[in-house]
Amino acid sequence: STARIPQLSGNDEISDLARQFNGMLDQIQQYIEQQKQFVGDVSHELRTPIAVIQGHLQLLNRWGKDDPEVLAESLAAATQETARMNNLIEEMLQLTRAEQVEIKTVHEQTNVQAVISQSVDNIQMLHQDFAIQADVELAPQTFVRMNRNHLEQIIIILLDNAVKYSAARKEVLLSADSDQQHVNIVVQDFGLGISPQDQQRIFDRFYRVDKARSRERGGNGLGLSIAFRLVKAYGGTLTVESVVDSGSQFKVSLPRDNGPISPENLPHQDDQS
Numbered sequence: 621s622t623a624r625i626p627q628l629s630g631n632d633e634i635s636d637l638a639r640q641f642n643g644m645l646d647q648i649q650q651y652i653e654q655q656k657q658f659v660g661d662v663s664h665e666l667r668t669p670i671a672v673i674q675g676h677l678q679l680l681n682r683w684g685k686d687d688p689e690v691l692a693e694s695l696a697a698a699t700q701e702t703a704r705m706n707n708l709i710e711e712m713l714q715l716t717r718a719e720q721v722e723i724k725t726v727h728e729q730t731n732v733q734a735v736i737s738q739s740v741d742n743i744q745m746l747h748q749d750f751a752i753q754a755d756v757e758l759a760p761q762t763f764v765r766m767n768r769n770h771l772e773q774i775i776i777i778l779l780d781n782a783v784k785y786s787a788a789r790k791e792v793l794l795s796a797d798s799d800q801q802h803v804n805i806v807v808q809d810f811g812l813g814i815s816p817q818d819q820q821r822i823f824d825r826f827y828r829v830d831k832a833r834s835r836e837r838g839g840n841g842l843g844l845s846i847a848f849r850l851v852k853a854y855g856g857t858l859t860v861e862s863v864v865d866s867g868s869q870f871k872v873s874l875p876r877d878n879g880p881i882s883p884e885n886l887p888h889q890d891d892q893s
């Protein structure tokens with residue numbers, strides 16, 4: 621560990637300064653550890669697709685030129701792994717940006733119902749074999765004070781996971797309600813569930829309960845950490861309740877915007893409601 625100023629026990633200003641200084645050193649040390657962990661994780665994650673591509677290049681080199689089957693298979697695998705690396709790097713960039721610059725919060729009035737129905741439609745479109753149900757008990761004019769894309773990102777991450785980690789029952793339920801202070805959005809699945817130990821770690825970067833399953837579904841352990849940071853940046857909370865082999869429930873709670881309705885959100889003349 622780093623050099624520290626010897627602990628002074630006095631109540632004077634110098635002892636006080638010494639304590640503050642040591643506190644800062646601890647924080648810096650912790651930050652360095654996090655960065656190391658991050659670089660380590662990234663290198664590890666990139667190693668697998670690179671190894672797969674290398675393997676296929678060797679195959680191609682030996683047999684591929686004469687064997688159309690090997691050629692086709694290796695090219696497809698290399699293409700897929702390249703796409704995976706691309707995704708990974710893109711998300712990592714997003715995450716480092718989010719970490720270093722902090723998330724750029726934008727405080728605009730965002731209609732929760734509109735974002736929910738758009739997100740549900742998007743996920744439903746991508747997974748037509750699923751029933752994505754929405755049970756929204758919100759007045760049409762329920763707002764949060766945050767960037768619309770950020771809210772959409774949070775909801776999509778949760779819906780996407782719910783689909784990814786479902787089992788036989790291809791059903792996902794999104795419910796939403798509000799009180800004076802908060803808007804609550806719950807995404808529930810009836811799939812694999814998460815053990816209590818894992819529940820403590822799933823919001824960490826790169827943490828995946830079942831690496832094989834996550835990878836097979838295009839996951840890399842970043843979604844929930846991004847969602848968590850976003851929710852937190854807007855003063856909300858993201859929590860999980862889950863039972864293994866029964867399903868999971870992710871709950872987002874965001875401060876409600878009770879301010880005057882912005883002009884762009886005023887009901888239009890021709891609106892029915």
Ligand code: ADP
Nearest residue numbers: 781782785822828829834839840841842843844
């Ligand atoms: P990934 O890209 O792997 O899905 P996330 O950060 O979104 O990364 O999630 C981290 C891990 O938490 C996942 O790998 C998975 O093991 C677990 N997880 C997330 N959502 C669910 C869910 N709805 N049901 C079961 N497990 C989940």
